[in-house]
Amino acid sequence: MSLLNRAVLVLNQSYEPLHICDVKRAIILIVTQKASLVKTVNHQVIRTVSQEFPVPSVIRIQRYVNIKYWEPVLSKENIFRRDRYTCQYCGATGVELTIDHVIPKVLGGEDSWTNLVTACVKCNNKKGNKTPEQAGMKLLNKPRKVHRIHTLQKFLDSPIEEWRPFLFMD
Numbered sequence: 001m002s003l004l005n006r007a008v009l010v011l012n013q014s015y016e017p018l019h020i021c022d023v024k025r026a027i028i029l030i031v032t033q034k035a036s037l038v039k040t041v042n043h044q045v046i047r048t049v050s051q052e053f054p055v056p057s058v059i060r061i062q063r064y065v066n067i068k069y070w071e072p073v074l075s076k077e078n079i080f081r082r083d084r085y086t087c088q089y090c091g092a093t094g095v096e097l098t099i100d101h102v103i104p105k106v107l108g109g110e111d112s113w114t115n116l117v118t119a120c121v122k123c124n125n126k127k128g129n130k131t132p133e134q135a136g137m138k139l140l141n142k143p144r145k146v147h148r149i150h151t152l153q154k155f156l157d158s159p160i161e162e163w164r165p166f167l168f169m170d
């Protein structure tokens with residue numbers, strides 16, 4: 001992967017995480033004075049004919065961006081990520097996983113963040129069209145809707161170490 005395509009965390013003026021961009025976009029924002037450098041990648045620079053730029057890891061936007069209501073996309077992959085690819089009934093990892101409705105559709109359950117969990121095939125078949133209580137099973141974690149910061153924390157394949165304090169991971 002090119003150094004210009006490396007991920008950069010973008011913070012609001014209030015230091016809350018906004019989104020992620022690439023190094024090229026981050027440098028453009030810094031040069032045009034729309035953002036300032038907060039953290040750099042150790043000892044790495046990008047050189048042009050006349051200038052040298054430290055490679056940013058975290059930048060901060062100069063003007064406050066009002067964040068409108070953010071709705072996470074409800075998808076199979078996002079449920080897997082939220083549940084860390086772990087069966088929410090037995091705790092199995094590294095096995096074939098499915099999505100289970102905690103309250104089955106036949107009992108009025110809906111497709112929502114609070115009703116969908118990751119389950120291994122064995123547990124999903126055991127539970128069938130019953131509630132966990134009816135099937136004598138217990139959820140390891142209560143399913144919940146994810147927040148934007150939660151998304152940045154958990155949905156990144158490999159969070160960059162310099163980002164941890166800004167994503168409330170320390």
